[in-house]
Amino acid sequence: MKFIIALVVSVAIVFCEHAAAQDHGSTKAQQALSLIDVDLDSAEEMIIEAISDNPHSAKDHFYCGRIMGRQASDAFFSALSYAKKSLACLQKAVALAPKNVDYRKGLINFYLGAPSIAGGDKQAALEQVNVIKQLDSSQGVVVELDYYRKIKELLTLEKRLAHALTADPQSAIVHYQYGLLLQQTGDYNRAQSHFVLASEQGENREIAYEALYQLGRNAVFAKDFISQGTAALQHYLTIENSTVMPSKSWAHYRLSQLYTLHSDNTLAQKHRLLAADTDDKVLLNLLEN
Template sequence: MQRFCAVLAGLSLTALGVAAVDPAAFKAAVELYQQHKPLEAQKAFETLAQADGKNADIQFYLGRLALQRDDHEQAVACFEKAVALVPDDARFHHRLGDAYGLAAQKAGLFSKISLAGKCQAEYEKAVELDGKSVDARQSLFNFYLQAPGFAGGSKEKALTQAEEIKRLDPPRGRQIFAAYYANEQKYALALAEFDEVLKDKPDDYTSLYQVGRLAANTGQFLDRGLAALRRCVELPAPAGEPGHAAAHWRIGNILEKQGDKPGARAAYEASLKADPKFPQAIEALKKL
């Protein structure tokens, strides 16, 4: 859930290493990505990559787009190239960790353990390079929380990251603690953490989405979750957050749980209208 828009705005295109490509074209491609237009963004960045195959930032965005469409092989290739080109950029290590994590989910047992180790190493490197990156710390928190102990998981280390995130960004810290409580199946406590954020920021997209996700995953608080997700699709999705395709898919999940199959179908179709290649919605429609 990386929020790097402000960083991009504050840096010159030359500093980003895009001197070999048309700066206006690069900026336009970034805007397409930020506007959640994956097909147009993919085409734009592929064109830029043809002009400069050694541009780390272009590889970074191509990797992000590959992650969005669940293509772990392409994501790993792009982020490994970005890291090789610019080894000291925390963003690249962070998202390479994401790519290894996605690859691990799809791998066999022995490969899964190896990839989990690579995922952990990249997240830890990202935090080492940029200790103030809440996004990198959140990914490391998720790894520690979700991975089994033999693969590097640790609730104690997860809580250490949660406390540091809360110090750096109190609202995000509440969201992180909510994730911890949800993992412990303390769903009411998780919802209470999100409610504290929404009390001050009722249109906080991330918290609204996570309330919906909590409902969809647990089967509890379904009406709350449905209302939260429907508000999400009325709001612009921040860059780096699950977009409207994901929100519509979660709406479909909840409607299925409520026995409303026509409504669920409409939600999955709305998801694919937002992103025609959104894999979870494609699979959900097949199973409906």
């Protein structure tokens, strides 16, 4: 359960940066967030004070959701208590800023990631999806696709993707999501085609960049498209990563796998060493095997 709550925390707050334009929040709340990786207990005390002083700031409550969520991920006996506090803060942020799509996205991710005992609720998540569709139809399409992917209703997801592509054949996010679905089901050839199309669309640079990473990753799974995957990852390494994109260490790891498939052991070892420059425990574990 602790792992699940930690995952919830990580995904529930990735949308906070976009929300900042509408509500700057209090200085004290910003200071509290800055302590999250330094002194979590002090961050908790400070965010409680910030909310007491500034109870109508949606962003302060959103920060509260992040800090309480981190406490949940680090706690043991009090993990559920902190998770519920995190959820309450996220819900309050949405109540204070009901038209803010990004806060609702965070709430959806909590509902889908948390166990029911901690507030997880698929139906509540779907209700938020439907609200977002009314607030912003373009973002609603993306959120709905993400919803069905996360609850693993793959047949429904494929139908929604096909419908979305009919409506907008050039949509990078839809091609990207379609690629992920096909990759998940082992249809690597079709997945590669959709990742190529996503990488070529310019209206969403972050999705285009993530598609580059997936071109390399999919080539590893397919044991094919080696040159295309290598070129995509080399390009990916030249761009500036956002915090929600795969790290450059992961790109180096995928390159090492592709060079191994290509029987270029020298370059494979070079990129394995570059990949090891990370604190990512999952990746480090893979590199040890």
